[in-house]
Amino acid sequence: MLIVMGNAPTVKTAFNQVEQMAFIVFEGGEGVGKSTQIELLFTSLKQQGITCTLTREPGGTPFAEDIRALFKRINAHGDTPLPLTELLLITAARAQHIQKVIEPELKKGNHIICDRFLDSTYVYQSIVGQIEKMVVDTISRYALQNFIPDLTLVLTADPQKALSRIKKEKMRAEDRLDSFSNDIHAQIMNGYKEILAKQFPYPSGKVPVRIAIDANSSVENVFAQVKLAVLNTLGFQL
Template structure:
């Protein structure tokens, strides 16, 4: 995949989960811990991570709930991801950095594939064609009951199109991430996001430090 690198995919870690589960809180905490251990760490997000992808993000997440169909969302997310991978993720992996990404392909599988009705196989076929690599070595799914996640979002204020979708949609999102965790237990770890933030951070650190070359 990356000439001259040493198993760079081993340094690609993604955070997943529904809205309000705490990804934006926990990802920087993990980055701080890894930097203290001497790792070069890049933090990024999807959709976004580059100037062009952030503009696509603005299109995708803003506006009315029904602004885009799931198929249009898929195309927007994929376009943003191609730019993000080419400009940020692969260059960082090639130099041996640890990449921590807030959302990646599993969010597309869940939001557009499962909850959106397009089907996970359709999502995977498109990504296998356009972005066969990289794939994360570890995915951390922060899991929280929908009611608690909604309360957190309300307390934080604001929100976009996806936050405004109904409870049934968010229940499908939660179930979708848990289904992927069951499908790929070697890659995906479910973390109880209902615990207090320090305990969540400790659980996440345990999963990450168990990876080869990460515990130094």
């Protein structure tokens, strides 16, 4: 499944013709295989001699990583954060991340691969958390300052398949998001499908280039979709 949403940039034929650094985002629910695909893309870029920076949200800077730890921790006292609290924490981490990592790295000439960005906020805090998109956009506008990814790859998979992957990952320590009920995981997956179908605009009003990736198949087949998406939208031949 390869679905392009938003206005794709002009395709360039090879890396040495890429004049502007690309900000690539991977999105999706828990257990869809984002980490694996991110590592595969990062390795492929390095093999091409392309300078690339890996980062993630929430996180990316020491302060933002502290917020991530707080955000994902399973609290023994049971006082889980409200969706609005989550939104404010995530936005604070994002402001730090953009100004201290993403923009400086792009200015250095490095491509960026980021695990999650604003679409995760739309899904987890707006669609699932039931905070109006207008509220998310109002708060996010100050952090983003019109910043928008060049390409967002949205991995979707059957919720049961995704949950089974989480359980099979022996080295993975379960966090608060992994421990969501099956119903919440299904809502998250449907949330990403809603973003794709409705072409959610960013606070600036621009619709980012989003490509749906079917993550139900093998790692190799999923990566083949990723490579095709990168080629068709950014002109990166891997």
